[in-house]
Amino acid sequence: MKYIGIDIGGTNLKAGLVDDRGTVLATKKEKIAQIHNAEALAWAMVSMTQELASAAGVPLDQIKSVGVGVPGTVEIHSGSLLYTCNLPLRNVPLRRLFHRYLHLPLYIENDANCAALAEYYVGAGRDSKRFVTVTLGTGIGGGIVHNGKIYHGSNGMAGEVGHMSIVHNGLDCPCGRKGCWEQYASATALKRMTREAVECHGDSILAQVVAENGGVISGQSAFIAARRGDAVGQAVCDEYIAYLAAGITNLVNIFQPDTLAIGGGVSNEDEECLLKPLQRLVARDSIPCPAEKKTKIVTAQLGNQAGIIGAALLGKKKR
Numbered sequence: 001m002k003y004i005g006i007d008i009g010g011t012n013l014k015a016g017l018v019d020d021r022g023t024v025l026a027t028k029k030e031k032i033a034q035i036h037n038a039e040a041l042a043w044a045m046v047s048m049t050q051e052l053a054s055a056a057g058v059p060l061d062q063i064k065s066v067g068v069g070v071p072g073t074v075e076i077h078s079g080s081l082l083y084t085c086n087l088p089l090r091n092v093p094l095r096r097l098f099h100r101y102l103h104l105p106l107y108i109e110n111d112a113n114c115a116a117l118a119e120y121y122v123g124a125g126r127d128s129k130r131f132v133t134v135t136l137g138t139g140i141g142g143g144i145v146h147n148g149k150i151y152h153g154s155n156g157m158a159g160e161v162g163h164m165s166i167v168h169n170g171l172d173c174p175c176g177r178k179g180c181w182e183q184y185a186s187a188t189a190l191k192r193m194t195r196e197a198v199e200c201h202g203d204s205i206l207a208q209v210v211a212e213n214g215g216v217i218s219g220q221s222a223f224i225a226a227r228r229g230d231a232v233g234q235a236v237c238d239e240y241i242a243y244l245a246a247g248i249t250n251l252v253n254i255f256q257p258d259t260l261a262i263g264g265g266v267s268n269e270d271e272e273c274l275l276k277p278l279q280r281l282v283a284r285d286s287i288p289c290p291a292e293k294k295t296k297i298v299t300a301q302l303g304n305q306a307g308i309i310g311a312a313l314l315g316k317k318k319r
Ligand SMILES: [Zn+2]
Pocket: 162, 163, 164, 173, 174, 175, 176, 177, 180
């Protein structure tokens, strides 16, 4: 059987035809700016499904299900999209609209949960039963998988790891709280720390790295400077990794998963510069436990295809 996974991104609606093993066989994308209402979204999902199946020569009755990953809030039982920052739509009964055109099972899920499910089935968590992913991007997304099931909480909103406060009365967060983890350990936070360091140390190698990049600060700038022996760049990396470790240690202590995977652009950084120091801090600070039972901290494996793969595999097993 084959599956369709659809990822509602910031710029594009991306869809993929995926097999049982999570291999993406074909993809399609459509500009999100062209979608103005709920009907258009449902129709885009239907037409992408039909086009992917037909281009791959797969009859529609060989498609087991269609899954949609949404950055925002969803109602999984009714198949509704309640809120997403990427589209001006609220409370969309997506499954009902989709079924006007196409009678395939349709699942809807938060995109961070989709990424977690993808890693659980075919990526960094495939040998684990209890698995947590943390995605470092604009904010910090999280997904908790327990014995093949995404942990949703009572209302479908569980897994918002980015909004655990790690600094009492710390930086303001758009969620309304202060000191949220994502204000300190997201890619956005890393860039802010880098910018502040460049402003204070205009003659540093870090400032030079940024200048060489056309003045653009990236999530890599501090790591590049640190590898060139820059103390300023190294200090930014150390501070960032300390904040990252604070939240990861909390998650390890609370969930004690077999594996915790870190994804997002920052996670592609050199192992010696990011993963190893992070593992050392988490090992030092987490509740003592026998070495063979310790949570393995690893990097995610599926990159930006995790969203499509996870959405597709929502229909793989009874959730
Ligand atoms: Zn917050």
